[in-house]
Amino acid sequence: MTNKAFKGLSPQEATARVEASLKQRRKKEKRFRLMGLSAVGLALTFLVILFSGILTKGLPGMFQHYVQLDVVLDKARLDPQGDMSDASLFSGDADKIILEASLASIGEEGGRKTKKALRKMVSSGGSQRLIDFVKANPELMGTTQTIKFAVDDDIDSFLRGFIKRETPEKDRRINDFTIEIVDKWQEAGLISYELSDYLFFGSASRDAEMAGIKGALFGSLLTLAICVSIAFPLGVAAAVYLEEIAPKNRWTEIIEININNLAAVPSVVFGIMGLAIFIVTFGMPRSIPLVGGIVLALMTLPTIIISSRAAIRAVPPSIRDAALGIGASKMQTIFHHVIPLAMPGMLTGTIIGMAQALGETAPLLMIGMVAFIVDIPGGFTDPATVLPVQIFMWADFAERMFIQKTSAAIIVLLAFLITMNAAAIMLRKKLERRW
Amino acid sequence: MTLTSLLIILTVISLAFYFIAKRTVLIARSNGQVFHSLPNYYGLWAGSLAFFPAVVVLILWSIIDIQLFQSWVRDFYPPEILAAGGSQAIVALAKVENIVAGIRFGEPEAWVLQAGDAWIGWAATSTMLKSAVVLGLATVCGLIAYRQIDSDFRARNGVEKLISYGLIAASTIAILTTIGIVLSVLFETIRFFQLVPPTDFIFGTEWNPQFEGAERAGSGGGEAKYGMLPMFAGTLLISSIAIIVAVPVGLASAVYLAEYASPKVRSTVKPLLEILAGVPTVVYGFFAALTVAPAIKGLGESLGLTVASESALAAGLVMGVMIIPFVSSLSDDVINAVPQSLRDAAYGLGSTKSETTRQVVLPAALPGIVAAVILAVSRAVGETMIVVMAAGLAANLSFNPLDAVTTVTSQIVTILVGDQEFESAKTLSAFALSTMLIILTLGLNFFALQIVKKYREQYD
Amino acid sequence: MENSNIKTTGNVFVENPRMTARNVDVYYGDKHAINDVTIDIGEQEVIAFIGPSGCGKSTFLRTLNRMNDTIDICRVEGTIALDGQDIYAPSVDVVPLRARVGMVFQKPNPFPKSIYDNIAYGPRIHGLTKSKSELDDIVESALEKAGLWNEVKDRLDQPGTGLSGGQQQRLCIARAIAVSPEVILMDEPCSALDPIATAKVEELIEELKSQYTIVIVTHSMQQAARVSDRTAYFHLGDLIEVGNTEQIFTNPSHQLTQDYITGRFG
Structure with a gap:
């Protein structure tokens, strides 16, 4: 060992130099911290912009304008065959009766011009609404009832101020004459602004005022039902096999690599596979929740397997030893102890996977769930669409009112997703075991 | 029955x-x-x-x-x-x-x-x-x-044997899915390459697919061209913009949350950031097309620039926001994986927090961060709905972020949604594009996992 | 002297102390980890903290350069002073403090950088040098003092993590020396090393004694006996006895110390 004289600095000198460097270093420290803070701030700002944008557009989209009309429920005209059957009601004069009621509302006999204007002012879904009303209340036939009808989306736009009175007549979608009638309605207090019943109980429609998400919501539920009933058992089974049973060999390694790779495959590719295999090769119909559910199940499988494996790994070996030690078989140990203890983690992973599936659009476009479907799907093999695809389709429509409807549908979708994620977090917190 | x-x-x-x-x-x-x-x-x-x-x-x-x-x-x-x-x-x-x-x-x-x-x-x-x-x-x-x-x-042994076969079968689904993906694009891609030479596809700089019907009727806009470069250039452009947004913001947030924030702030901000990850892509697409794109166009034009109404910048920015939480949570994992002993060593010598973070923690976590960035790129490349809704369909070979460009995924969706002629070169081209997309994303994923593996070995 | 109600047996005070701790309590959340400890650490002495696991000796060591600041729930009461200046005063910056009171840890923790960069790290961040040659000098002398120069001088650009455990620990000591500290805290520096490497590190401590004040926490009584001038015995957060090493090991005054020394527990 050498014991040369120290060539470096004396402690006093070193301390002096450290002190000298401090000012600049504190400044740097502050700058660095500020940088991190502003990154967090920026990310949160994006979040706020996104949500406030959607809320400001979407909340009004949940409401719409209605006009209340006194309708004469003339049985002979509404129900020409007198048996209250759908066929009879549809062949009736509902449209004309509504037109008469709207004429009455402005106190006019009405020339052709007025009639023509009025026909375009009440939503074309009005007659369906009238039919539904008399079907629900057959005893009111023959009386005069006040019924609220949705106004046409152009009138709605005008009432919301999107179509401006000041705009020259030729540049706006409604003419001065129509505006006069709207003014009369408003003076008479016939216009009301209410929570839209079409949004939640209506289905796909080209008319913005009648478009609703009920069909898409059912489609989403059916698709998710298929998805969870395939992905959950398969995912848990695969995780149990890989964690508890699989020998450490080449085959297991291949399976693991495959799962990791599938987690990185873009979702649209799963759609292409669904198209090529289930629809073209197996000959299954397009647009059905069954195929959609299978495709989404294959897509979410890696998520569920990975989180289930983590949950199984978190079960301490001592539990397995305890069960094996009193003579339980391997399967009994797994099914009586490991799986119940890992269940909260597995469920959390499944809920997160389902939330992912609920928001997924691209693969479902590939298998044709983008069709314009008016009927509410009644089963797994009925043509259907889902909420995100509905949003995608509405986003393409040019009408101003569809933007609001789309935002309203997005709010509903986000509400579902946030609920699911919150449920997952709560489940994890509540059932979390500390070993 | x-x-x-x-x-x-x-x-x-x-x-x-x-x-x-x-x-x-x-x-x-x-x-x-x-x-x-x-x-x-x-x-x-x-x-x-x-x-x-x-x-x-x-x-x-x-x-x-x-x-x-x-x-x-x-x-x-x-x-x-x-x-x-x-x-x-x-x-x-x-x-x-x-x-x-x-x-x-x-x-x-x-x-x-x-x-x-x-x-x-x-x-x-x-x-x-x-x-x-x-x-x-x-x-x-x-x-x-x-x-x-x-x-x-021995009924129990028999039943358990059946169960274990069931479990094995479940775990092979992953392999079957991979095979399914490969087969579903492979055959159609081969058929496409019989119609269009692979070199024309891979090195072609023009993309102008035509339906056979249109070609036969002579009403098509000229000869069909199947060069994939414009789409890959578009994908590259939009992904780069997204990465330029997401990596600094995501990484700096992760550093702040891991090294500076109090536990209380961390436990509030992290779930908030994860909300960004949970928002469906179709919502981002809607937001990009309706809010961001017009805003950028307005801003650009007030500065005297020509901005396409479906600019790459809008799609890229929004995609960047989407992958911020992805980058931040992956970086957070690797930053937390840096052993405390290294931080102690630096603090013990009198480093400030930022010196410790910049000179010790980040260099030690670098391989993991690189892997996170690669995974983020892979995510951006495969992202579909934002570009379908907010990027154009015009196959411009351009690197100007204010131009409209198209991407691989948006072309795939456009071609395969709606009516198809199954044998036409246009339809088949979507499968060829998919093959390229799969190769690209899996390649990136493989690369990232390799880095992560090396990185783990360093600390094990 | 100054404080009459000290529970500790033996003389806790020294003539001209480098560091002084007065009535120090440390809490981890609700847990009371260090209970009313008063002790002086003298100029250019080696003082060893011994005691059974969990007795608080490492915790106390970490309060001496405020390394416990990195643990959120840790709270320190009482006063600790370096050269008469309270290191927990609000105006004190931990950065220069830690430059003056360096630390070597239980497990060798070289940065995943080259040997040269490991040593140069401290001087660089503190701005101790004005030129590359000055830095080279510091690196060389630090490595020399750590007895590592001859072993690594030809591979300064290779990663520090590639050295053997004992070499890594001496690298960490060299890294601490490079910032010219006044006090070096060592937290069980040999617990992860084999006997040969341990002997080398102990030899090094002997060498360094002439220039630095060294506080060493150790699990091994033999080590404390070999390297230290004074020894302090901790038990369940209390400082039981302080004295000259020879006296502690041959003729302890307190029953608990005696029980520990004779191996009745530990």
Whole structure:
């Protein structure tokens, strides 16, 4: 060992130099911290912009304008065959009766011009609404009832101020004459602004005022039902096999690599596979929740397997030893102890996977769930669409009112997703075991 | 008999075997006989043996019979359709299938009606045979299992063996899915390369796909061109913008949350950031197309720039926001994986927090951060809805973020959504693009995992 | 002297102390980890903290350069002073403090950088040198003092993590020396090392004693006996006895110390 004289600095000198460097270093420290803070701030700002944008557009989209009309429920005209059957009601004069009621509302006999204007002012879904009303209340036939009808989306736009009175007549979608009638309605207090019943109980429609998400919501539920009933058992089974049973060999390694790779495959590719295999090769119909559910199940499988494996790994070996030690078989140990203890983690992973599936659009476009479907799907093999695809389709429509409807549908979708994620977090917190 | 009712009957038969077998053992046990396993296992053994082989046969049969009918029905096609092949045969098949489904457009040709009737006949026979075979198989297998019951029979071991086969089968789904993905793009890609030479596709700088019908009618806008470079350039441009947004913000947030923020701030901000990750891509697409793109156009034009209404910048920015939480949570993991002892060493020497973070923690975490960035790139490349809704369809070979560009994924969606001619080069080109997309994303993923693996070894 | 109600047996005070701790309590959340400890650490002495696991000796060591600041729930009461200046005063910056009171940890923790960069890290961040040659000098002398120069001088650009465990620990000591500290805290520096490497590190401590004040926490009584001038015995957060090493090991005054020394527990 050498014991040369120290060539470096004396402690006093070193301390002096450290002190000298401090000012600049504190400044740097502050700058660095500020940088991190502003990154967090920026990310949160994006979040706020996104949500406030959607809320400001979407909340009004949940409401719409209605006009209340006194309708004469003339049985002979509404129900020409007198048996209250759908066929009879549809062949009736509902449209004309509504037109008469709207004429009455402005106190006019009405020339052709007025009639023509009025026909375009009440939503074309009005007659369906009238039919539904008399079907629900057959005893009111023959009386005069006040019924609220949705106004046409152009009138709605005008009432919301999107179509401006000041705009020259030729540049706006409604003419001065129509505006006069709207003014009369408003003076008479016939216009009301209410929570839209079409949004939640209506289905796909080209008319913005009648478009609703009920069909898409059912489609989403059916698709998710298929998805969870395939992905959950398969995912848990695969995780149990890989964690508890699989020998450490080449085959297991291949399976693991495959799962990791599938987690990185873009979702649209799963759609292409669904198209090529289930629809073209197996000959299954397009647009059905069954195929959609299978495709989404294959897509979410890696998520569920990975989180289930983590949950199984978190079960301490001592539990397995305890069960094996009193003579339980391997399967009994797994099914009586490991799986119940890992269940909260597995469920959390499944809920997160389902939330992912609920928001997924691209693969479902590939298998044709983008069709314009008016009927509410009644089963797994009925043509259907889902909420995100509905949003995608509405986003393409040019009408101003569809933007609001789309935002309203997005709010509903986000509400579902946030609920699911919150449920997952709560489940994890509540059932979390500390070993 | 429909598929559903067949399944219900099958389930009822299996449950019956379960209860009968269990009951038999229970009675025998109460008479003093000693069994190897619990009664429940004998029930499960009989029930599963009745159920599973029959279900497998049912599924296979249902898949195969349609394939058989599709090939048999070709005998009915007029010779000219057979000779033309390709899309004509597909149209013919669709016509027959409509008849089978009970849908008629106008007055179908005689051969279509004949084929449809034959098909309906085959289907009826097949269903009858299928029901008989499936239910028969269930009964026979169930009986065999039931006959095995005696005191020495190890029902538990048998059932556990079945379960372990089930578990193995479940874990191979991942491999089957991968094979499915590869096969579904491979054949169509090969067929595409028979129509368009691979070199034209890979190195081509022009993309102008045409429907065959349009080409035949001579109304198409010139010759069809299938060069993939414009799409890959567009993908590259939009992904780069996204990465430029996401990596600094995501990384700096992760650093702040991991090294500076108090536990309280961390536990509030992290879930908030994760909300950004949970927002569906279609919502981001809507936001990009309706809010961001017009804002950028307005801003750019007020500065005197020409901005396309579907600029790459809008799609890229929003995509960047989308992958911020992805980058931040992956970086957070690798930053937390840096051993505390390294931080202690730096603090022990008198480093400030930022010096420790910049000079010790980040360099140590660098491989993991690089892997996170690569995974983020892979995510951006594969992202579909934002570009479908907010990027254009114009295949410009441009690197100006204010231009409209198109991407691989948005072309795939555009081509494959809606009506397709299955044999046309245009439709097939979507599969070729998909192949390239899969190769690219899996390559990136593989690369990232390799880095992560190396990185783990460093600290193990 | 100054404080009459000290529970500790033996003389806790020294003539001209470098560091002084007065009535120090340390809490981890609700847990009371160090209970009313008063002790002086003298100029250019080696003082060893011994005691059974969990007795608080490492915790106390970490309060001496405020390394416990990195643990959120840790709270320190009482006063600790370096050269008469309270190091927990609000105006004190931990950065220069830690430059003056360096630390070597239980497990060798070289940065995943080259040997040269490991040593140069401290001088660089503190701005101790004005030129590359000055830095080279510091690196060389630090490595020399750590007895590592001859072993690594030809591979300064290779990663520090590639050295053997004993070499890594001496690298960490060299890294601490390079910032010219006044006090070096060593937290069980040999617990992860084999006997030969341990002997080398102990030899090094002997060498360094002439220039630095060294506080060493150790699990091994033999080590304390070999390297230290004074020894302090901790038990369940209390400082039981302080004295000259020879006296502690041959003739302890307190029953608990005696029990520990004779191996009745530990």
